Amino acid sequence: METVEKPKAPPDSVKQFKDYLESCGLRLTTKRQDILEQVYAYNGHFQAEDLLVQMRRNGYRASRPTIYRTLPLLVKSGLLTEFIDAQKNTRYESIHSLREHAHLICLRCSQIVEFKEPKIDALQKAVCEEHAFKPVRFRNEIIGYCAECQAELEPTSSTTDA
Ligand SMILES: [Zn+2]
Ligand SMILES: [Zn+2]
Missing domain, CATH: 3.30.1490.190 (Ferric-uptake regulator, C-terminal dimerisarion domain)
Structure with missing residues (x-):
């Protein structure tokens, strides 16, 4: 099996997400942290389905409902940005890649x-x-x-x- 270098979300991003979740009475579960990591690793714009495909490809057992529930939490925590395209699809981009443009x-x-x-x-x-x-x-x-x-x-x- 090939070892793929796993991109890591920086600790301050993990903390920001954890703090936000705690302020809503939620916990940073492994599943939520996995999604944060994969959002961080995603280069460019994506839709929820794209993230699901990437996560499955990377060997995560990600479920669609968890992704759909977690992305808005990431948006509210300030780590992810969302925008609506011409077809009214919600697209996301992580803040660290958006900050530039x-x-x-x-x-x-x-x-x-x-x-x-x-x-x-x-x-x-x-x-x-x-x-x-x-x-x-x-x-x-x-x-x-x-x-x-x-x-x-x-x-x-x-x-x-x-
Ligand atoms: Zn055009
Ligand atoms: Zn962009």
């Missing part, structure tokens, strides 16, 4: 473009400070139409004055 989401083709803009981060921080607000997570998404979809939607209005 924000999203442009196309309403027509569901394409998700990631972008980085340090100025936005700085502005958000300034707004929080101004309001003495302690941020847990940021959600940066802009919903609209990508360049290809715009071109297909309005083939006649292509401007050349750029």
Whole structure:
């Protein structure tokens, strides 16, 4: 059997999740910790089903209901972010990979473009400070139409004055 290096969620993330669960009278069970680890290991955007597939592939005996119940807890704990795509599917991304970027989401083709803009981060921080607000997570998404979809939607209005 091959030994696959198991990605570890950092201790402060585990603690953050544990603290959140305890504040709701819940325990950090092995199953919940497994899901946290696998969420942490997931590179990029995923849906609950994608995580289930990954966990089964990695040899976890993960059950669908546990995953569906645990993901919202991770979102509330601030470790996971959720966003809705054009097909109204809930997609997730762990905070440690999201921290780096924000999203442009196309309403027509569901394409998700990631972008980085340090100025936005700085502005958000300034707004929080101004309001003495302690941020847990940021959600940066802009919903609209990508360049290809715009071109297909309005083939006649292509401007050349750029
Ligand atoms: Zn992303
Ligand atoms: Zn598009």
